[in-house]
Amino acid sequence: MKYMLLIYGNEALWSSFSQEDFQQTIAETDAQLAELAKSGELVGAYGVGDQVLAKQVHVDNGVPAVTDGPYIETKEYLGSFTIVDVDSLDRAIEIAAKNPFARFGQVEVRPLMHEAAVDV
Amino acid sequence: MDRRVEDQLRELAPQVLGALVRRFGHFDACEDAVQEALLAAATQWPADGRPDNPRSWLITVASRRLTDQLRSDSARRRREDLDAVRDVPFTSLVADPADDRPPSADDTLTLLFLCCHPALSAASQLALTLRAVGGLTTAEIAMAFLVPEPTMGQRISRAKQSIKAASAPFALPPADERDDRLRVVLHVLYLIFNEGYTTSSGPRLHRADLTAEAIRLTRQVHRLLPDDGEVAGLLALMLLTDAHRAARTRADGALIPLAEQDRGLWDAAMTAEGTALITEALAHAAIGPYQLQAAIAAVHNEAASAADTDWVQILALYELLERMTPNPMIALNRAVAVAEVHGPEAALDVIAALDGDERINTHHRLEAARGHFLEMAGRHDAARDAFRRAARRTTSIPERRYLEGRAAQQTSM
Numbered sequence: 001m002k003y004m005l006l007i008y009g010n011e012a013l014w015s016s017f018s019q020e021d022f023q024q025t026i027a028e029t030d031a032q033l034a035e036l037a038k039s040g041e042l043v044g045a046y047g048v049g050d051q052v053l054a055k056q057v058h059v060d061n062g063v064p065a066v067t068d069g070p071y072i073e074t075k076e077y078l079g080s081f082t083i084v085d086v087d088s089l090d091r092a093i094e095i096a097a098k099n100p101f102a103r104f105g106q107v108e109v110r111p112l113m114h115e116a117a118v119d120v
Numbered sequence: 121m122d123r124r125v126e127d128q129l130r131e132l133a134p135q136v137l138g139a140l141v142r143r144f145g146h147f148d149a150c151e152d153a154v155q156e157a158l159l160a161a162a163t164q165w166p167a168d169g170r171p172d173n174p175r176s177w178l179i180t181v182a183s184r185r186l187t188d189q190l191r192s193d194s195a196r197r198r199r200e201d202l203d204a205v206r207d208v209p210f211t212s213l214v215a216d217p218a219d220d221r222p223p224s225a226d227d228t229l230t231l232l233f234l235c236c237h238p239a240l241s242a243a244s245q246l247a248l249t250l251r252a253v254g255g256l257t258t259a260e261i262a263m264a265f266l267v268p269e270p271t272m273g274q275r276i277s278r279a280k281q282s283i284k285a286a287s288a289p290f291a292l293p294p295a296d297e298r299d300d301r302l303r304v305v306l307h308v309l310y311l312i313f314n315e316g317y318t319t320s321s322g323p324r325l326h327r328a329d330l331t332a333e334a335i336r337l338t339r340q341v342h343r344l345l346p347d348d349g350e351v352a353g354l355l356a357l358m359l360l361t362d363a364h365r366a367a368r369t370r371a372d373g374a375l376i377p378l379a380e381q382d383r384g385l386w387d388a389a390m391t392a393e394g395t396a397l398i399t400e401a402l403a404h405a406a407i408g409p410y411q412l413q414a415a416i417a418a419v420h421n422e423a424a425s426a427a428d429t430d431w432v433q434i435l436a437l438y439e440l441l442e443r444m445t446p447n448p449m450i451a452l453n454r455a456v457a458v459a460e461v462h463g464p465e466a467a468l469d470v471i472a473a474l475d476g477d478e479r480i481n482t483h484h485r486l487e488a489a490r491g492h493f494l495e496m497a498g499r500h501d502a503a504r505d506a507f508r509r510a511a512r513r514t515t516s517i518p519e520r521r522y523l524e525g526r527a528a529q530q531t532s533m
Contacts, residue, residue, distance in 0.1 A: 001515075002266075040243070040275030043267055085267050087242055114266075116318035117375055117518040 002043060002085045002112040003092040007101045008076045028100040036084060036095065043083040051077050076105075083112070125165050128174060129158050130336075133255030136178045138227025140186065141290045147234065148280035149189055150182070151252050157182035158255055228253065229344050230292050232337070235279075236305045239286040244279035245308045246315070251276055254333050264315070264330050302345075306354050306410065309338050313358050317365070331362055349405020352397050353414045359394035360417035363387040375522045379426040391421045412441040431460035448480035452489055464496035484513035488523055495530065504530035 017025065036042035056067045079101070086092050089109075096107040133154060140150040157178045171177040235249040247265075250256045256264075262272035293301040316330025338355045345351050367385035368376055398414040405411070416437045423429040435457035442450045451474060459467035471489055480486050491506035507527035514520050 037270070038274060038278070040247075040271055040273075040278055043271060085243070085265070085271065111515040113515050113517050113520070115373075115517055116315075117516045117522075 001088070001092075002083060002114070003089070004110050004112055005082045005084065005092070005096050005099065006078060006108040006110065007080045007082075007099065007105070008108065009079045009101070009105050010076045013105060014079070025100045032095075032098055032100075033082070036082075041084045041086050041091075041095075043085050045080070045082040047080040048078050122166055125162070125170065129161055129178075130255040132175055132178055133158060134228040134231045134253045135175060136182055137252055138231060138290075139179050140182055142227070143183075144186060144190075145290075146186070146190070147290060148277075148284060149186055149193075151280060153182040153186035153189065154178070155251070155257065156185045159257070226292065226344070228340055230290060232305050232341065233293055233301050234283060234288055234290065236301070236308045237283055237286060237288050238301070238304060239282045239288070240279050242308070242311065244275055244282065245304070246311055247272060247275045248279040249308055249337070250312065250330075250333065253337060256333070260329075302348070302351075305341070306338075306350060309334050309341070310354060310358075310410075312337070313361075317361060331358075331365075334358060335362065347405065349401040350408040350410045352401035352405065353408060353411030356394040356398035356401065356414035357410055357417055359390045359397070360414060360421050363390035363394065363421060369518075373518060374525075375518050377522075378420065383423075383425065386421065391418075394418065395421065407440075407444075409441060409445050412437055412444070416441075429460070431457050435461050448474050448477045449485070452480065452485060455489060455493070459493050459496060464493040467493045468497070482513065484510040484519070484523070486510075487513060488526075491523075491526060495526075500530040 033042060033045050051069065051071060054069060056069065058065050058067075082095075082099075084092060084095055086095070089111075092109050096102060096109050099107050101107060136157065137150060137154045140154060141147050144150060160181055161174070161178060165171070165174075231253050232249065235252050236245045240248065247261055250261050250264075251258065258273050258276060259269050261276075262269040265272065292298070312330055313334035316332070316334060335355070335358050338351070338358060342348075342351050342355050363386050364378070364381060366387070367381035367383070370376060394414065395418045398411060398418050401411050402415060416434055419430050419434050419437070435454065438450065438454035438457050442454055452471065455467045455470040458470050468490070471486060471493070474480050474486055487506045487510035491503045491510060494500075494503035494506055504527045507523050507530065511520050511523035511527060514523065
């Protein structure tokens with residue numbers, strides 16, 4: 001079963017880290033990802049660019065309108081995500097709990113939709 | 121690649137691997153060498169023609185790859201540690217690699233037991249079985265499970281490490297463990313089948329190959345253990361289920377429930393073979409869960425129309441199955457038969473007992489069944505709510521679409 005682990009945060013959280021703490025957290029994350037790669041459970045892991053780089057696309061009457069942002073400093077936004085393929089939800093939760101960011105905020109665990117279907 | 125070449129390679133893969141492991145030990149290195157030999161054959165045979173003795177050709181090429189590998193490992197170890205004792209007997213490795221012993225069918229079974237070793241996780245058992253016994257490449261297995269190739273590669277190499285760590289011998293399990301170990305093998309084959317069958321529709325045609333592969337491997341096990349009723353039962357269950365394949369989805373991939381399928385599209389040959397297998401097994405072997413599930417499938421398959429289904433017999437079979445392996449999913453299936461025999465209110469009573477069972481009370485199938493029974497009882501508002509709850513709880517895209525459709529039908533009634 002594939003699960004997506006979404007790590008959310010906001011400006012206040014990201015900027016509260018000291019340089020060393022941040023490096024330490026990244027090193028912990030890298031170590032965890034290396035472990036997941038070794039166990040054959042890692043499908044992919046990506047950091048997401050800061051929200052100052054975000055573009056919002058909306059199509060109005062067939063015309064795409066592109067805007068920057070949003071820059072709502074206090075709002076939580078996606079910082080990174082990891083996709084794992086594991087035997088159970090319990091295992092996905094265990095992996096989420098070992099993510100260093102789970103200590104500072106929330107790691108959201110969501111199952112990925114798939115095409116498989118049993119007879120109905 | 122030529123389909124016949126591919127079939128022959130896949131058939132030979134476990135025999136060649138068995139011969140190598142018997143000769144050299146080193147299951148993990150042998151397995152890599154056999155993969156390389158299969159790849160070499162896949163490129164060379166279509167161009168140069170098939171060798172006179174394909175099995176010997178593969179054993180020779182794989183042995184050469186293996187000795188090269190073991191030598192370079194050994195040389196590296198010597199460079200790393202000058203005092204290391206040379207532990208690979210070179211002369212025995214280069215001596216006549218062609219193994220002329222008749223192919224041992226038992227090797228395939230021994231390999232299956234090894235790949236389904238209890239020290240491995242289910243995901244590893246599946247992956248290693250498909251590679252070492254099925255002769256599939258890592259890329260093919262990765263594609264079938266929709267994960268990146270390195271992820272699957274890691275899973276396979278970790279599986280091989282686990283076998284090494286468990287010091288599992290290349291031999292059939294001792295008699296007192298054999299039944300339990302065979303159940304694991306059958307479960308892995310069942311999972312491979314399901315993985316293919318549940319996604320055999322739509323553009324992902326390569327996944328249908330997993331279904332064929334599971335049937336092929338189970339056939340082999342049945343040939344080797346013809347008297348085991350559960351092996352026959354599993355093979356029958358796969359055939360009777362796969363017989364529905366052409367009828368179970370619409371062109372757009374939408375699911376068609378059993379009751380609405382065009383039975384003319386069911387595969388009559390598969391049904392006949394599956395029914396004969398299960399009839400024979402039930403008459404002669406100790407009864408087990410796969411046989412009961414196959415018997416239920418056979419009752420469905422023999423009904424000329426949904427209305428002709430012998431639900432009384434299906435209900436009796438589910439009662440037996442639940443007594444043998446009590447679990448809430450079987451209780452839920454039994455409830456469907458109860459609804460047909462005793463009416464929807466009786467079925468609702470059956471599933472009310474499951475509401476307190478944590479193993480199933482958040483499962484979408486409980487709500488989907490509830491929706492179905494409420495609809496039968498004419499309680500459409502409640503049915504709609506149940507189907508909506510079910511739709512939100514499934515992670516399957518086709519099931520979600522189907523359940524949303526059922527919910528929408530309730531408002532139009």
